[in-house]
Structures are given as C-alpha cells and as structure tokens.
Amino acid sequence: MPSLFKPGDIMIGGIFPIFNKEISNTIVFEREPGGTVCSFDLRAFRWTQVMIFAIEEINKDPAFLPNVSLGYRILDSCASPTNALRAASTLAAGPQGIESPCPPAISALIAESGSSQSVAVAGVLGPFQLPIISYFSTCACLSNRDKFPTFFRTIPSDYFQAKALAALVKHFGWKWIGAIQSDNDYGRNGIQAFIEEVKKMGVCVAFVGTVLRTYSMSKILDVVEMIKQSSVKVILAFVPEGDFYPLMKELSRQNITGIQWIASEAWITAARPSTPEMFPAFGGTLGFVVQKMAIPDLQSFLRNINPYADPNAAFVRDFWEVMFGCRPVSTGIYTGTNKICEGNETLMNSQDVFFNVTQLRVSYNVYKAVYAIAHALHELVFCQSVDRKPARPCMNVSEIQPQEVTDHIKHVNFRNRFGDSVFFDQDGDPPASYDIINWQLDNGKVQHVTVGQFISTQSGTYKLQIDEKKIVWMTGQMVPKSVCSDVCPMGTRRASIRGKATCCFDCIPCADGTISNSTSVECLTCPEDFWSSRQNDHCVPKKIEFLSYHEPLGICLTAASLLGTFICSIVFAIFTYHRSTPVVRANNSELSFLILVSLKLCFLCSLLFIGQPQLWTCQLRHAVFGISFVLCVSCILVKTMVVLAVFKSSKPGGGANLKWFGSVQQRGTVLGLTCVQAIVCTVWIISASPTPYANTRYHNDKIIYECVVGSTTGFAVLLGYISLLAIISFLLAFLARNLPDNFNEAKFITFSMLIFCAVWVAFVPAYVNSPGKYADAVEVFAILASSFGLLVALFGPKCYIILLKPEKNTRKAIM
Incomplete structure (x- = not known):
C-alpha cells in the first residue's frame, strides 16, 4: 500500500480516507461487483499533512522527547472498513512488510474518520493493546471500554452530539421531527441516541429514512417520497457527506423546499454539498461542528507541498492533479494550464480554501491527537511531564510496549499552545464543545456562519447559547414550526x-x-x-349557597318572622290594656301572656335559620326552637288541664280537683316541662354539637353551607318531645269539646293543636327531601306556619270580641 513514511525512534501510524469511495447509482446483479473506485479527497489529504506538520513541530521542540525522534507511516483507507483493516494490518506488520505481530511496529495509531472503519480497526488492534486515537469517529458505540479498551478520540462522542441536537430541538420548540440515517454504525447509533434524548422532551420522530452505502436510485426515491408525504418541517440528517450527497442532489432536482434541515457534523461543513446549487433546498441548515482553531504556522508548511521537491512522495502527485490540474508527463515533469505545473510559480500565490488555516476543525483534532501521543510518550520515556526539565530517560525507547503507551494516554492532561485543555474521560472521550453553524448565502457563496455554542461539563450538565438574530431561516424571519398536531387550546x-x-x-x-x-x-x-x-x-x-337575607326567599321568611313578632307584640299590648275585662280574665291571663311571649320567641328563633351558618347559630337554632315551642305547648297543655278541672269542679264532688291547679302548680308544671327540653338540648350540644358544614354532594359547582345536626337521636328526641306534648294537649282539648257553647276555649285549643300537628307531620318528609338551603327554608316555614296557627286560633277570637264586639266582653255574656 502506498504510504507517507518517515523513520524515527518511535513510530506513529496514521490511517486517513485520502481517497474517498465512489458509489455507482445502479446495482446490477448479473455480474460480480467491481472493485472499490476511489477519488482523491483534498480535505482528508490536508489531515495527513497536519499529522506530519505536528510530528515535525514536536521533533524541533527541545522540550519534547529530547534526543528521541518521532516517525510516521500514513496509509489510505478509501473510507472503506475493508481497506481500513488492510491498512491496520499493514501498520502492525511493520514498514518492511515482514510479519511481526508482537509487538506492532508502531507505538500508537491515529485513525479513522468513519465510525465503521474505527470499529473495525479498534476491534483488530485492540488485543495488541495498541492505543488508537480517532479524529473524526463519533459513534457512541466506541465508548464501550469492554469492547474497545484502547480507543480514544479528540472529537466528542455522538452521545454529546445527540444531547446538543436534542437541546437545539427543545430550544426552538420543534415537536415533530424527521430523521435520515446512514446504514452504518455512525448513522444507526447517532439516530438512536438522538431519539432517546428527544423522547425525554416529548418530541416525536415521524420517520427514519435510511441511506445505504451501496444504493440504487429507487432507494433514494423512496426516501424522497417519504419526505414529500410527511407533514414534518424539520429533518435531521445523521449521515456522512458521501452518503448524503446523492440524496441532496435528488431533493434539489425535484425542488423540494420549505424543509428546515438539521445536520450532523459529518456534512454540515463539507465542501461538496455547500454550493449555491444546493442552497435553494438546504439554505438555513443548522448543525453542530467541533470548535474551529487557527494554526498559523501550518499555512507555509502546506504551501511547500511540491512533487518537484520529492517526486516519490505518495499522494502528492494526486494532490497536484486535483488541486491544479497538472498532468504528469514523465517522472518529475508536469504540464498544464497553470504555471505552478512547471514549477515556475510557488503555491504561495494560491488562495484556495485548502490553504486556509484559520478555520480548522477536524485538522485541529488530528493536531491534538499527535500531541496527546507525544505527551504520553514523553512521560513514559522520561517519567515526568513536558513542563519539567528532563534529566535523562528512565526507559529505553526500544523497550516501549503499546500497553504502557495506552496507560499513559489515559492520564494525559495538558494545555496546548492555543489554551485548550486536552484530556480523556474514563471512556476515552474528550469534553464536548461545539459551534452551531448556519448555512447562509453571501456573494454567491455558501457561508458557514457560527450562530451559537454548546459546551458540556464534567458534571453532566450543558450550556446552550444561540444568537437567533444571526440565523437565516429557510422559511424567512420566523422560526419554522413543526408539529404533528397543534397545541390544544385552553379548556x-x-x-x-x-x-x-x-x-x-x-x-x-x-x-x-x-x-x-x-x-x-x-x-x-x-x-x-x-x-x-x-x-x-x-x-x-365555587358558588356559595345558603338561605340568605338578600335573596327573595330569605327576605320573605324574614318579613314573615318579623310580622309574627309584631302581631304578638300588638296582641300582648291589647291583652295588657284589657287585662281586667272578663274575656282576658276568663282565659287565664297569666298563661295567655306566657304563650304570647313563647310565640314571639318562636317567630324570632326562625331568624337563626337564615344567613350563613356559624357554630353558635347552629347550636342555638334548634335549642331555642325546641325550648320555645315546648314552653308554648306546655302552657297550652296546662291551660287545657285547668279548663277541664274548672268545669269538672262544678259537678258534685269535683271541687277537690282545683287544689292541684293553682297558680303555683301551673307555673311549676310549665317550668318542669320546659326544663326537660332544656336538659335534652344541653346533652345534645355537649355530646354531639351541631356544626356548620360545607356540603358539595348536591352540586359539584356549589358549596352549600348547612348545619349538621350532629346527633340524629338528639334531634328526634327534641321533635318527639314537642310532638308528645302537642298530642296530649290535642287529646285533652278534644275531650273538653262538649263544654258549654258560651265557653269555646277548648274548641280553639283543639283547632290550634290540629293545625300544629298537621304542620309538623308534613314537615318531616318535606325536610328530608329538601336539599341544601331549602331544608332550612322548610323548617322556617314550619315554625312560622305553626306559630301563626297557634296565634290565630288562640288569640284571634278573643281580639275580635275585645276590639269589635265589646258587648260580648261582659261577665253575663261569658257566664
């Protein structure tokens, strides 16, 4: 295999895709495929020159490996895993081609650009413990120390690139992403890592199109059709430039625009796709690349590449032909339209991008790889770092083993002359630092404009900085929107x-x-x-609901309560003014006044059921209601008993009964019966006090404030006691219905008790079936109805006689 070779005390190998594989657009299965056809790649050739430049720079530096020279042997892989394996085997065999597998002829290897090539090389040379440093292989699979224990790289892993791409997607709010991968380790692992990252953010990948390394036009058209039918507006292409370029040409030919492309670092800055012809379809592309660096001394080195200086130098003739169009006529003689071909003009006059050393990215990774190996060798040979003045070697150069070099590379940590820290983590990866590139058109040329930065830290966090004002979008000034379904509206x-x-x-x-x-x-x-x-x-x-003083129902009940109280007061005043008349005196005036007072309390206690329930109102409303009605009914009961006793005493032998119904006995009976109810209420409040309660069972959108009785038994005893007294009064009055017509008090009592009982019998089912505030309204209505019934039945006829029929208000009329 042709190689760039220079002997040295310690040899460093290099594998680069100096020639890039060309792939036919058609596959014919009628005959055996031909061999791999490769074309010269100026970009990769510059990588080889950077390696040579760095080695010569180290050899000239007296602080580096004094009296020890570094040599190199650089081979071509043609971007093919098969050729990369062949090159690796050749390097392991030694410069003369003699098989000597233990140890390898080189002490370290700088390889390769493609991840698939690096997987193959690391898999073969790993058992020899030979350290391998890649400058452009980013597959996260190569971080597996169990499979590749001697693999290192100066370019960040795709794991970090996937995080950076996911952070970019999150930053711009894209939720519906298309993806295109190459059919190799780089593409498959890169897309898988990206999908895992964006899934955490709720982003969906609409499709994953695959670009095959060996493909037919039908495969390209399948991917194109997939893009046309999808609704995605943002597509990530995680493919090498050589795989993606044919698809780019087809997309450009069919004028498929309006797509915001996100590029992996493998093609975002490549020269072949970065043309004005591609810009209508791919303008505004965003992607990540490793940070650029300028190596000023490199330019003069590159301009000294000349086949006249060394006619036998490998690859230089190809460089001369591709770069300047020079054709070899014979050994060391070239011809062409350019004066450079005859050697009459130096390369210093050439302004080609090849000689631009101000924006080196992959080349800078090659440069760092060489220095990382040199630092490791220096510490191995001199047992101290470069920044300390060396004494004498502590190890014979010929005794260096690859395992020892690998161990020292693991611990390399230095700052180069550009201020960058060079070190490797436990997986052999460097810290991630990317520039964000945007494709823009300037003066008819596609420019790769830096619009942001992504930097990771050792703690696992990252920092994303984007200057959106610098970005030129394919869709105009607005950030493209890519969603499968739009954000749901509120509600x-x-x-x-x-x-x-x-x-x-x-x-x-x-x-x-x-x-x-x-x-x-x-x-x-x-x-x-x-x-x-x-x-x-x-x-x-929630709406708050209770029987309020401000609503119509509450106003009506309040007015009725106050009206009843007012009428009681008027009747009380009438009876007081006419207290000496026969009608008042004949109706037991003391009990009549006590009934009026109790009725007034009954009317007023209904006000406790109106308004927002409080603890004190809940406790008082039933206690006051129960005691007031017992006082009233007990007075009526005693009055009924007195009427019966008086008329029975008129019969022979009945006078003895009157001694049990004197004033003292009447007051004592009323007080005793009322005290029983007071005791019931006290025990009820102490044992299970009624409390206010916010009820949401009736309506989900309302809070109904009501009083919980606390003890159903207490409430039942209270009502039952009132009912018992009312029934006894009704029965006694009914027994006295046959009293003389002139004295019809018993009939009035009977009628009043009938009204009272009817009201409260109807109250129970109505109360149970009434929700919320209407239960309170039913109870208030029952209180007012029974109170008005007692007031009208007992005092209506008497007031009628006193006010309208005074002639009947005489002793003779009553007797």
Whole structure:
C-alpha cells in the first residue's frame, strides 16, 4: 500500500480516507461487483499533512522527547472498513512488510474518520493493546471500554452530539421531527441516541429514512417520497457527506423546499454539498461542528507541498492533479494550464480554501491527537511531564510496549499552545464543545456562519447559547414550526390517536371540574373549593349557597318572622290594656301572656335559620326552637288541664280537683316541662354539637353551607318531645269539646293543636327531601306556619270580641 513514511525512534501510524469511495447509482446483479473506485479527497489529504506538520513541530521542540525522534507511516483507507483493516494490518506488520505481530511496529495509531472503519480497526488492534486515537469517529458505540479498551478520540462522542441536537430541538420548540440515517454504525447509533434524548422532551420522530452505502436510485426515491408525504418541517440528517450527497442532489432536482434541515457534523461543513446549487433546498441548515482553531504556522508548511521537491512522495502527485490540474508527463515533469505545473510559480500565490488555516476543525483534532501521543510518550520515556526539565530517560525507547503507551494516554492532561485543555474521560472521550453553524448565502457563496455554542461539563450538565438574530431561516424571519398536531387550546386536553405517534392527537374538552391552560397536556383537577369556568380554562371559586337575607326567599321568611313578632307584640299590648275585662280574665291571663311571649320567641328563633351558618347559630337554632315551642305547648297543655278541672269542679264532688291547679302548680308544671327540653338540648350540644358544614354532594359547582345536626337521636328526641306534648294537649282539648257553647276555649285549643300537628307531620318528609338551603327554608316555614296557627286560633277570637264586639266582653255574656 502506498504510504507517507518517515523513520524515527518511535513510530506513529496514521490511517486517513485520502481517497474517498465512489458509489455507482445502479446495482446490477448479473455480474460480480467491481472493485472499490476511489477519488482523491483534498480535505482528508490536508489531515495527513497536519499529522506530519505536528510530528515535525514536536521533533524541533527541545522540550519534547529530547534526543528521541518521532516517525510516521500514513496509509489510505478509501473510507472503506475493508481497506481500513488492510491498512491496520499493514501498520502492525511493520514498514518492511515482514510479519511481526508482537509487538506492532508502531507505538500508537491515529485513525479513522468513519465510525465503521474505527470499529473495525479498534476491534483488530485492540488485543495488541495498541492505543488508537480517532479524529473524526463519533459513534457512541466506541465508548464501550469492554469492547474497545484502547480507543480514544479528540472529537466528542455522538452521545454529546445527540444531547446538543436534542437541546437545539427543545430550544426552538420543534415537536415533530424527521430523521435520515446512514446504514452504518455512525448513522444507526447517532439516530438512536438522538431519539432517546428527544423522547425525554416529548418530541416525536415521524420517520427514519435510511441511506445505504451501496444504493440504487429507487432507494433514494423512496426516501424522497417519504419526505414529500410527511407533514414534518424539520429533518435531521445523521449521515456522512458521501452518503448524503446523492440524496441532496435528488431533493434539489425535484425542488423540494420549505424543509428546515438539521445536520450532523459529518456534512454540515463539507465542501461538496455547500454550493449555491444546493442552497435553494438546504439554505438555513443548522448543525453542530467541533470548535474551529487557527494554526498559523501550518499555512507555509502546506504551501511547500511540491512533487518537484520529492517526486516519490505518495499522494502528492494526486494532490497536484486535483488541486491544479497538472498532468504528469514523465517522472518529475508536469504540464498544464497553470504555471505552478512547471514549477515556475510557488503555491504561495494560491488562495484556495485548502490553504486556509484559520478555520480548522477536524485538522485541529488530528493536531491534538499527535500531541496527546507525544505527551504520553514523553512521560513514559522520561517519567515526568513536558513542563519539567528532563534529566535523562528512565526507559529505553526500544523497550516501549503499546500497553504502557495506552496507560499513559489515559492520564494525559495538558494545555496546548492555543489554551485548550486536552484530556480523556474514563471512556476515552474528550469534553464536548461545539459551534452551531448556519448555512447562509453571501456573494454567491455558501457561508458557514457560527450562530451559537454548546459546551458540556464534567458534571453532566450543558450550556446552550444561540444568537437567533444571526440565523437565516429557510422559511424567512420566523422560526419554522413543526408539529404533528397543534397545541390544544385552553379548556381542552390531548387525546391520543390510535396507531399514530404521541405527538399526533385530537383535542377534546376537559370534563367539568377540570381545566387546562396552554402548557397543560392533561386536564388538571381544580382544588376542593374551586370549580372549572365555563370555558374550562381556569378554576373559579365555587358558588356559595345558603338561605340568605338578600335573596327573595330569605327576605320573605324574614318579613314573615318579623310580622309574627309584631302581631304578638300588638296582641300582648291589647291583652295588657284589657287585662281586667272578663274575656282576658276568663282565659287565664297569666298563661295567655306566657304563650304570647313563647310565640314571639318562636317567630324570632326562625331568624337563626337564615344567613350563613356559624357554630353558635347552629347550636342555638334548634335549642331555642325546641325550648320555645315546648314552653308554648306546655302552657297550652296546662291551660287545657285547668279548663277541664274548672268545669269538672262544678259537678258534685269535683271541687277537690282545683287544689292541684293553682297558680303555683301551673307555673311549676310549665317550668318542669320546659326544663326537660332544656336538659335534652344541653346533652345534645355537649355530646354531639351541631356544626356548620360545607356540603358539595348536591352540586359539584356549589358549596352549600348547612348545619349538621350532629346527633340524629338528639334531634328526634327534641321533635318527639314537642310532638308528645302537642298530642296530649290535642287529646285533652278534644275531650273538653262538649263544654258549654258560651265557653269555646277548648274548641280553639283543639283547632290550634290540629293545625300544629298537621304542620309538623308534613314537615318531616318535606325536610328530608329538601336539599341544601331549602331544608332550612322548610323548617322556617314550619315554625312560622305553626306559630301563626297557634296565634290565630288562640288569640284571634278573643281580639275580635275585645276590639269589635265589646258587648260580648261582659261577665253575663261569658257566664
């Protein structure tokens, strides 16, 4: 194999794709495929010259390996794993081609550009413990120390590039991404790492098209059709430039535009696709590349490449032909249209990009790889770092073993003359540092403009900086938008579409009680005291409902309560003014006044059921209600008993009964019966006090404030006791219905108790079936209805006689 060769005390090998594989657009299965056809690659040739330049620079530096010279042997791989293996075997065999597999003739190897080639080389030379440093192989698979324990690289792994690409996608809010990979380790592992990263961010990959290293036009058209049919507007191409270029030409030929391309570092700065012809389809492309560096002294070295100086130098003649169009006439003689071909003009006058050393990227990685090996060899030979003045060698150069070189490369850590730190982590990878490149057209040429930076740290975090003002988008000034389904509007949620990616969804309204805003994927449940708005876009406080003084129902009940209280007061005043008249005196005026007072309390206690329930109102409302009604009913009961006793005493032998119904006995009976109810209420409040409660069972969007009785038994005993007294009064009054017509008090009592019992019998089912505030309204209505019934039945006829029929208000009329 032709090689660039220079002997030295320590040999360093190099494998570069000086010639790049050319692939036919058609595959014929009728005959055996021909051999690999390669074309000269100026870019890769410059990489070889950078390696040579760095080695010569180190040999001239007295601080580096004094009295020890570095040699090199550089072979071509033609970007083929097969040729790379052949080159690796050749280097291991030694410069003369004599097989000597242990140890290899070289102490370290700089290889290769393609990841598939590096996998092959590292797999073959790994068992020899030979250190290999790649300058352009980025496949994350090469970080596997179990498989490739001696592999290092000066370019970041695709693991970091995948993180950088995912961070770029996240930054611009792209959710629907297409992907194109090459059918090799670089493409497959790169796309897999990218997909794993973007999945964490909720980004979907619409398709993964594959560009084969050996392909037919039909395969290209399949990928083109996939792009045309998809709705994606952003596509990542994770492919080498040689694989992607035919597809680029077809996309450009069919005028497929409007796509925002994201490029891997393998083709973003390549010269062949960066042409004005490709710009209409690929303008505005974004991608990551390793940071550029300028090596000023390199330019003069490159301009000294001349076949007249060394006619036998490998690859130089090819460089002369491709670079300047010079044709060899005979050994050492060239002809062509350029004066350079005759050697009459130096290369210093050439302004070709080949000689531009201000934006070196991959070449700078080659430069760092050479220096990393040199530092490791220096520390191995002199047992100290380069920055210390060497004494004398601590090891014989001829005794150096590849394993020892590998161990020292692992611990290399130095700062080069450009201020960059060079070291390798536990996986053999350098720290990640990328420039973000944007394709822009300037003066008819495609320019690779730096618009940002991505830097990773040893802690695993990263920093992404983008100057969006510098970016030229293919779609204009606005950032391209790429989504399968647009963001759901507020008040709706995503619903997955069966058989499609998670980024493709329908938007359906949120259920009641849940909301979504512009950033929500799912509907969120409102807090307990809140409910969703009508548009389901935000939570609003639930409506608070209780029997209020401000609503019509509350106003009516309040007015009725105050009216009843006012009437009681008027009746009380009438009875007081006419207290000496026969009608008042004959109706037990003391009990009548006590009944009026109790009725007034009954009317007023209904106000405790109106308004927002508080602890004290919940405790008082039933206690006051129960005691007031017991006081009233017990007075009626005693009054009924007195009426019966009086009329029975008029019969022979009945006078003895009156001694049990004197004023003291009447007051004591009323007080005793009322105290029983007071004791019931006290025990109820102490044992299970009624409390206010925010009820949400009836309506999800309302909070109904009500009083929980606390103890159903207590409430039942309270009502039962009132009912018992009312029934006894009704029965006694019914027994006294046959009293003389002139004295109809018993009939009035009977009628009043009938009304009272009817009201409260109807109250129970109505109360149980009334929700929320209407339960309180039913109870208030029952209180007012029974109170008005007692007031009208007991005091209506008497007031009628006192005010309108005074002639009947005489002793004679009553007797």
